[in-house]
Structure formats: structure tokens, C-alpha cells
Amino acid sequence: MASTVLTDGRWIERGAERASLPQFLLWLAPWVVLLAGGIYAGGLCLYYGLNQTHMDNRFAFGLWIFLDLSIIALGAGAFFTGFLVYLLKRAELRPILNTAVVVGFICYSGAVAILMIDVGQPLRAWFTFWYPNTHSMLTEITFCITCYLLVLSIEYVPILLRNRQLRKLPEFLVFENQLHKLMPVLAGVGTFLSFFHQGSLGGLYGVLRGRPFAFRQGFFIWPSTFFLFIMSAIASGPSFLILVTSAAEAVTGKRLVAREVLQRMGLISGVLLGLYVSAKAIDTLIWLNFTSPSLGFAPWQFYIYRPFGTSLLFIEIVLLGLLPALLLLYRGTRERRGFLLTAAALTCAGVVLDRFRLTVQTLALPTLSFDPFLQYTPSWQEVLSFAGVIAYGVIVYSLSYRYLPLFADAKGDRSHVPVD
Amino acid sequence: MSTRYGMVIDLDRCTGCGACMIACAAENNVPSLPQATARTGLTPMLVRRVSNGMEGQARREVFVPILCMHCEHETPCVSVCPQQAVELDKGTGIVMQMPQRCLGCRYCMTACPYHARYFNWWDPAWPKGMEKSLNPGVAVRMRGVVEKCNLCHARLHSAEEKAAAAGKREIDPADYVPACVEACPTAAIQFGNLADKDDPVSRAANSSDAFRFLERIGTEPKVYYKSGETWVKALKESVSGVEVKRG
């Protein structure tokens, strides 16, 4: 019987209802194609060098850095949920913890993969560990991200080992239990590391006194963007988790986590977003009135180039900051699924826009008085290789969802409840 | 007393001939690639053509040679490099770029407000046989690394070697002149030791006509410019409206 040939039932949780294997493979197929395309594009960049991209001496950073910064921010949900669950003992968030770990793992491993293509000499990248320049934000980032990726992988292992077949091996079971004892420690380490690299990613541009649009004064050795990035990351992380789980629910047509959990996440996101937006507003004011003029740059001159006008500032702080914050803070709106999702989406969009302005706009703007305002459009290799990363994410998540107990207490209820 | 090599470039004397650019490229084994453009090419010394934005009889143009400014204070590229491929040399004040250490992350390029750093987007190549004309004192850079003006360091090497062979401790200043300085037909580029108050260069740097680009950023560049024309002096501050003349 064909069905017996094409079945992976013994790998799936008992009682959990999953699509039939052919259906699942059908779902995977397009993503696999995309991933293959991404690998091909990335391969081109590695083989022929970065001339495959449309970056140049003036636009030395492009699409990749922008998206790396974005997904690392969105992936912050992983460490933050861990932090809440293990260190702040918010047990009610446990159901979403596994998803958080997987999403985090995807975001970070994807970002690291892209970074390896983005540097001109990947085979020498390890020099950073051997001859580190401790003053460089990038050193901090490299160290923290690699370590944190390690942490995430370790956090991922127990989830992996809870697979129905792997569980059967006694050693693995023991190992998994040991790891579980480790989890709070890992959560702590993860929090510490994330705190620093999220911040350093902000510092990355904040320290550039040669780029007055990005340069920020700060506290101690850290520019203000250091802290803004941490806040924005932990604000958007939960929102992103809301989006991911809801997406999963939409695709699978099942209720995977209790509404309360998502709403709780929303509330957390909202609070942090509120803080972040107000901090950002203050920071922007300081920059407009003190930092930028002190470097000889009238701030208005950064906004005379379309499409990067002051409107962008308004959109970011009000439409994509204040608005979703309010939506998430008010119970009335938070408990309406539609509003919750919109707010979460707006939050993520706001953070992505912030990353965009810091990376792309900074480079497009002139520094010398006779510099032109620059344009840059990524090459198909850049776009495709990043699309590959997204495909990779979807694939890893789908597999995890199918074969691992991501949502420990998700009712594998047979009746297809329509997503409300 | 440690040396602080620096330059004063007299914009009133620059005719924009480009001799400095080619002399620099030849001295430092900079390749010339058919695919390279104004935005992907390698021009450690780059003469930019700047106009006052007017047209017709009122139009004025000046040629601005841009090279690494060898910033003395909070050198933007030095602090950002993750693996110490850039350093500000204590003895000479030269900002040194080490292509063999560089991993090509290009962070330093985003950090440099003068756009004086260049990335090797392609592997270097020369027409068949032309590799015989490469300067033996300079290693060819490989694809995927950043390079910039090292103040013709090969010439400093030979000057030092010559001094050592002659049993001297100090080099003869005449033995160390960067290619662009040597090439300039109008002697618009002066080169010398800024730490030495009697050096003609430090005197020129302190003259009223001298200025540095983006001074207020506070990186203390060691490449000065001078001009008698007001609109040219105005270029040092960041005011928009004056743009590079395309072609």
C-alpha cells in the first residue's frame, strides 16, 4: 500500500494530528526550491566574490546588514521569553517557550550564515577571535552572537531529543533531563549575551562619529543606540512570536497556544514598546538639538533628500511606535485578535524601519559637503540569498512543528476549530 | 620626538591633471580592472571635481584630492576594526591598513567620513606580462579586503633600510616622499612632519588659509587643505548644494 510507504507516523507525537506526509512535502517543496536558490546565490558570492552584489565603496553595507540587524532584533523573543520563564518565573509563558527557542535559533543561525557571505574573506573570519580588537562593537557582536548561537543550539537539543523516536534511547533521555536542569543557567547566559550583542548592534552605528546621522552620545562607553536597540529588540521579540505562532495556527488551522498567553506576550510587548518609543523620542530630540549641530551638521539637512524626509521620523515614532503600544496596552484592543496581530505587526515593522534608517539611510546621506546623495538597489544575488534564509527558517520551523512537541500543551483536537 | 607625517594640499594650485592618482596607483600596485566604475574602483588617491553649483560665466570649479586623512584623534576606522587590521602608528602617525589581516567586513568604510577606503570587489589582474611591472616593495592585495593610502609605506621602508645600511638612526627626509607628492607638477601637495614646528608643512598647516574637511567631527585629520577662495573654504563645513561635477 502506497500510504504505508509514504508515512512517517512513528516519528510524530502520539495523539498529535499532523498533515499527511505527501501534503507536508507539498508544503515544503516551494521552500526547498527557494532555499536551493539561496544557496546558489550565496555560492556565487563566495566563489566570485562580492562583486556579485550591488554594494560599492560608498554603500559598503547593504541589504544583508539591514536584514541581519532586523532578524536578530526579532529573534530576541527567544532570550527574553527564557528570561521571563526561568529567571522571572513567569510559568504561564512556558507554552510558547519552545517556539521562542526555535525561532531564535532560526534567526541567529540565518543571520550568521548571511554574515559569512557578507564578509570578503570568510576563511579569515576567525582572526576576530585570535586578534580581537576589544574597542570594536563588531568584536563584541561576533563573540556574543557566536556564543549565543551555541547556547540556542544547546537549548534546542532537548526539544530535539523529545522526539518520539529519539526519546526511546535511554542515554538520550538521561542527557535530556540533565540539560533541563541546565536550562535556567543557559537562560541566564543567553540573557547576558543577548543584552550585549543587541546593544552592540546598536552601538555598531552609534559610535560612528564619522557619520553624524548615526552618531549618538551615550553613557559610559555606550552610545544611546546601544540601549535603544536592547529595548526595541525585547519589545519586538514577543510581538514577533505572536505573529509566528498565529501564522502557524493559520497554516495548521489549530489553536496552538492559549489566547491568554499571546495576550500576555502582547501586554509585555506593549509596555516595553511604550518605554522604547518614549526613550527614542527623547534621544532624537537630543540628537537634533545637540549632537548633530555640535559636529557641524544642521540636522534638517539630513531630511532634504526624498524619500528620507521627516515623515519617516513621524511614521516610525508615532504610527509604528505609539499606536501599537497603545493598542497593546489597552485590554479592549489587546483581547481582540485582529487588533493584537495588527499591533504586533506594526511593532515589528517599526523596529525594522529603525534598523533600515540606521543602516541604509546613514550610508545614503552625504558627509563631505560635495558628496552626492546615493542610491543603491540590491542585486538579485543579495535578495535571493536572503530569501534562502527565510526559506530555511520556514523549513526548520515546519520540521520542528511536525516532529517535535513545540506546543507541549497544544490540544491535538481533531475538530478543526476555525481561527477566530 | 615622534614624527607626525602630514600633508598640506594647496587647492589653488591643483589643476586636476590626475598625475597623483596614476603615480599612486603605479607605486602601490593598484590594479586597473575593466569592470571597475567610479563607485567600485580603487583610487587611494582620488581627485574630485567640485563646482560652486552655478552655470555659465559665474561657474567656478576646484579640484579636491582626497586621500586617507590619517586622523590623529579617535581615528574612526581604527576603533571599529574587529581584528586590528587598522592601526595608528605611534612612531609616524600613519594610519596603517593591513590587507592580509582584513576580513573584508567593510565596517571601516562605513566609519570613514572621507570615503578614503576602498574595497577589492574583484581579484586583482593585469594584462598578460604586465605583472613584471609591479613594484617589488608592495604586496598585491587580494579580493575581498579593504585598502587605502598607507602614505607610500614602501618608500619609508627603503628610506629606513638605506639609513640602517649607512649606520644612521634617522632617515633622510629626502628619501621618503610619497608618490603623489613627487608626481604633482605644481607642487600643490606639501608633505612633511607636523610635529616639527619649523617644518614648512606645519607652518603651512597653521596658516590662516589652511583648513581641514569636517574638522568639527573632531578626528584631527593630518591632511590639511588651503585656498584663498571663500567658496572653497566653505566646503570644509557640511553645507549642501555643492556637488561633484559628473565627468
Next chain:
Amino acid sequence: MKITRRDLLVWSAGATAGLVFTPVPYKLLGDLSIWTQNFPWIPQPAHGPVDVKESSCTLCPNGCGMRVRMAAGWPVGVAGARTNPVSRGALCPLGFAAHQLNWHPLRLRTVRHRGQASSWEEARTAFSKACAEGPIVIIDGYPGRAASQHFENFVQKQHGVYRVVLGAESRALTPYEKWSGVPAAALGYDLENARTIVSFGAPLLDGWSTPGRFTRLWAERAAGMAEPQLRLIQIEPSLSRTAARAWQWLAIRSGGQAAFAAGIARVMLEEHLVRASGPMPALTLAESAQQSGISPDAIRDLARMIVAQSPAVAIADDDDPAIAALNVVLGAVGTSGGIVQRTKRAKSYLSAEPVIPSARAVLIDSTVPWDFVPQTDAEVFRFGAWEGGPNKADWLLPAPGFMEELTDIPTAPTSAVETYAVAPRLVKAPPEVQSAVQFLGQADPDLMPVDKIIHTRCENLFRARTGTLCAQQTTPVATIPSVEKLEEQLRNGAVWMGEPQHPGGVRCKLSDWPQATRSECPPCDSLASWRAPVLPPLASKLYQESSLREESDRRNA
């Protein structure tokens, strides 16, 4: 006992663990990154002793002094020679990469007959056959060299004709030859004594003649000065490099140069600013103002200023007689600070017309600009080291490239003093190339070879006992013990400089204002006197990797 899958797993676990305690991963990691530091496909500079040779540039008739760094027998760098009294240590930008030209992809390496690969033998037989049948024409792009002498000797014996193709700077001096009888090759500009220079579109600061001479003069006497000792006035439609740096720039209507010159001359004569020695132009001031697009007042002011700031001289960018006539009116011919005669020795040349009738064979030397294409049904033998796009020669003959043959350097076209230098052969020419001189030498073995001619020229200099030899230190020729010493010094890069002549040697008789004859050439951003059909690859820094010069003006490099 049988080995199970489990065993293999455990074994490899052990091996992996063990590997961590061996040098393997670390050494491989290290060597791999060292490999990236010297990719095998990236060329390495050669090892070997470095020495510096003094010589002169041979890429245009201005012969700037060059210092060539040689490593392992190959040129690895070029710099200007400060000891050269005319070029004074400067070179045009292209000169700094000229040492790479010999490897240019467009280097001619094989004899070609109408596009087909051929051989020197066939070329020689074809040539001697043509010589036997009738008169031959030899066209030279760089007259006054020993090679030129060689050509003239050849055509004398073969009853052929010798013609030259002159650059714009030399052509600009030809009108005076017509009016004064003094050969243009004997004339030069006494820029050093001028106080005002009115340039009619001549790229004085952009590779005009010997780049070092005027740019240095300008830098010392004009650059950045509110009241310069030397006023440079640029009359040009567009804001060229020279215009951008000139003391004053007059944006003239394109093609209005002659009219403008006439206007200036008229003002000078009408207002008796000058001795009325020249002819009155036909154009009224209004007409010249209208044609040149410059207001009458501006013309009047300029005329007055020029006279007030004399000695002044007008410099044309080509053989425009109106501008020459302006100099006559201005009294700038035969006076110091104007157009002077530098030597009595020079002879006048017949320049080659594009149309050459009745010749059986036309031999074009490699010094002739590639774009010179003779209109003739004779068989054309074209020598060239590089090819630059289409050229309708029957025979393309690969010639020695840069620094690949011994040649001498006659005086630069616009120089006010006579000079003589020798450019030794620094690089071994590839076996498949041959210079026109060698080619003719084989056709007629008892011609005097170039090195002999150079030797006799040295003898003449030695006998004349005038002038000085400029090297690290300058020595009067009179104090040099032997002709061998003189020649040796010249071959090592020394430059002979003649005594400055009395300026009054040249007098122009010009009864009426000349008709404009020249055709308008479009404004050009490429360097003035470069004669090779290709540019050094590094020129891409100026034309392609920056926006310093217009790509459109780059010749196929």
C-alpha cells in the same frame, strides 16, 4: 565478533574527540587563511636588485625628463626628472604609467598585410618592389630625431619625399613661418618673460606641450595670487581645466575665436595702444562682439589690460592665423616674452597632406598619430607599437614600444631654448618587432645607423662648445674633456641646453588681416600632446574609476 553500526558510531565519536587533541584542525585552519593571503592566481612582484635610470619620455615630441625605476631588469616605476631644464621634474599623468604600455593588450606583435598574418620578409620584398617602381613617401610624426635624419637620407637616395605630421602646438607656430620665413621648428614661446598669456583654448594647464614647463611657471607666478605676476586669460567656450584655474575665463561662443582676436586687434590699433605695425582686421568691433558672444566693452577692457600688462602673448590651440595676426599686432613676435627664435639651425618641414598623389609607397613611422590616414592608392606601410581602432594601412608593422629602442630627443616644439637629450634602450624589445629605421636599414645597408647619427650630433655639440649639460649638476659643454664623455653623459640622462638666443631674430611681414582657415574642433578633455593610440591601463583611474575626466574623450585604452 561482528562490527555493528553502533560500533562505528562510537568509534567515530572517539576519533572526533581525538582529532581535537591533534594539530590537524588548527594547522589546517591556519594554513587555509594563509592561502587566502597569497591566492596562487594573484601575481607576485619579482625579486631582484632595484636601480634608477635617467631618460626621457618618447611618447610625444615634448620629451619630458624621466626617472625609471628598474627591478629585475624591468621598469617598475616612473617619476619626473628634476634635472631636465624644460620639464623640470613634471610629467603628464599618463607618463606615470607609461612603463606599463609595452604589455598593453593592443600591442602590435605580428606583421599584418591587409588583415592577414604576414612576415617581415614579405613586407620587405613588397617595400623594395614599390621603391623600385617609383617615388616613396616617408611620414614622420616626430621630426628632428636621428631617426628622422635617417629617413631623410633614405628618401634622398631613393628620390622620395619626406613629410611630417605635426602636433597642434607645432601647428600653432606655422603661420609665423609663412610671414617671417623663419622655420616654425626654430620658434618657441618665451613664457618665462611674459606677464600676460591669452590662451585661445590651448590647454595650457592640461598637458600642453611640456607639461612641467608652464604648469610650474604658473604655480610659481600665478596660482592663488590676487595680483599674479603672470596673468593667464583663457578664451574658451567651456570651463576646461585651464579655464577653471585661469586668472580670467571668457566663455566665448564656440567658433568665435578668430572674431574675438580680430576684435582685440582692432581695439589696440584704433586706440593706438600699440605701434600700428599690423593690419587692421575687416571685422568691426560690433561684428566680432556679436560673433564671439563677448560684449564690446569686455573686448575693449581686455585689449587695454593686455597692453598694460605686457609683455603679453596669445597662444592658439591650433594653426589659427587670426590669433597669430593678433600677436603680430601686439608686437609679441620677435620680442622677449613673446614668440622668439631659439636657434639658427632648424630647417622647415613640409607637413603631410592627407592626400598624397603619385607615390608608389607610403611609409608611416610609429610616431605618427594613429588617426592620420593618408588618402592614396599607393601601398601604405604603417609602423606602430600599438593599434588603436581601424587604420587603413596595407601593412601593419610591429614597432618597438616604450623605452625599447635608442632614440634622441630634439627640442620640444614650444621651447624658447634649444635642448638635446638621448633616450637609451632600457627594455629588451620582443624579437618580433622592428623599427622603421631597422626596416629601411635592411633595404639599404649603407645608410648611417641611428647610433652613428647620434654620435655625429654629439660631435657637433662638442665642437660648437656652447650651452650646458644639465644632470645632477650643470656643466658647460666647454669644460667637458671629450666627445665620448659628452655622449656618455647624454646617454645616462643628461640634457644639453643651448644658449638663449636674442629674441629679435624673427620679423613678420603681414600686409592684411588673414582669413580664418581652421576648422572648429570640439572641446576635448583628453591630454593634449599624447600621441600613442592607446592609453596606459591605469588611465582608467582618470576616465573610468573616477569622474575626473570624461569617458567620451578617452581613446580606446
Next chain:
Amino acid sequence: MNARRNAVVFGLGLATALLAGWLAFPRALYTRQNQPLAFLHKTHAGKSGYAECGQCHALREDGTFGGIPSLDTCTSCHSERMGTSADEAVLVDAYVKTGQEVPWLIYSRQPANVWFSHAIHVRRANLACTECHSTYGESDQVRIYEKNRISGYSRDIWGHSISRIHFSGRHDGMKMNDCEDCHRRHQVQVGCLGCHQ
């Protein structure tokens, strides 16, 4: 029982890896080449009475290092065969007669990106040649030249012990670390481009 078996198998794997990594790997990593001629420093130092290295390996006028003497130095004595050895024949016939330089393999050749000035180290710092080149100048046999397959460097750069662990504390290598050690010992500070180009 099962556990013991596992332990044994694990140990086997461990041992294989260690043996392969410490013994086989170094051999596999380097190619071995013979010098074109068996030039013996000892013989030449003795017979031809050259006492100082600098007499053959001299500095040029501009201070650059001459390296291995060119062929005409050999020719000054070996214009004709001076012995009966096979190499003597090769020297005279293949090189002296043809005038082609001997393609010596240079043990201590640094890569193009290294700038090392003998003048500075020998004249200014008065270092003995043996500091870096040990006593090869007195050796009476030619060494095999070993070339790293990946990096293309001579083995002398890394040094002969693959682990670079020397209980004497001094390496026989010529790697950057070795330069740095010596500079540290002599308190000489130079920037990156002090030794790189």
C-alpha cells in the same frame, strides 16, 4: 559488558585519530624537494676561505639584501669542473655554460606581504645570522626543502615541530610570532607595516 565494549571502541577511535594527527598529518602536509645542486656551506667556507656570511650574502649599495649569490659568483671559480662529483658536472654544464641562474629553493623565503630588512637587523641591531638561520652556514649536507601544500610556504617558516612547542622556549620557526617574540625580548616596537608591505 556493552559499556566495556563501547569504551574499547571509543578508545580505538581516539588512538587512531591521535596517531594520524601527530604522525601521518605532518608528512602529508608538506612536499619534499631536493636543491638543484648539493651546495655545501662547509666546503666553501673551508676551501675558499670565506669566513663571514656577509662575504657571499651581502647587502647592496641601497641597503637591500643580495640574498643568494648570483651565478657569476659561482663561475668565478667553477668556470671549469673543479671536481668529479655529479653535481659539479650539473653546475658547469647546466648552469655555468648556459649562463642560466641556479633555481635555488630558499628555505627562509618570506611571503610577498612581509618586509624584512637585513640591513636593519644586522647593521642596526647587530643580530648574528645564526639568530634566525641557526648554524646552517656550517652544515656539511644539503637539507631537503619542504613546502606546505596549502600555504606554499617553506616549512622553515612554521618551524619543524608541528606543535610549535619548544621546551627551550625558543622556536626554530620564522613565523610572525617568532618575530614578535624577538621584538618583545629586545623591546623593539613596530606597527603592522613595520614588517608588512
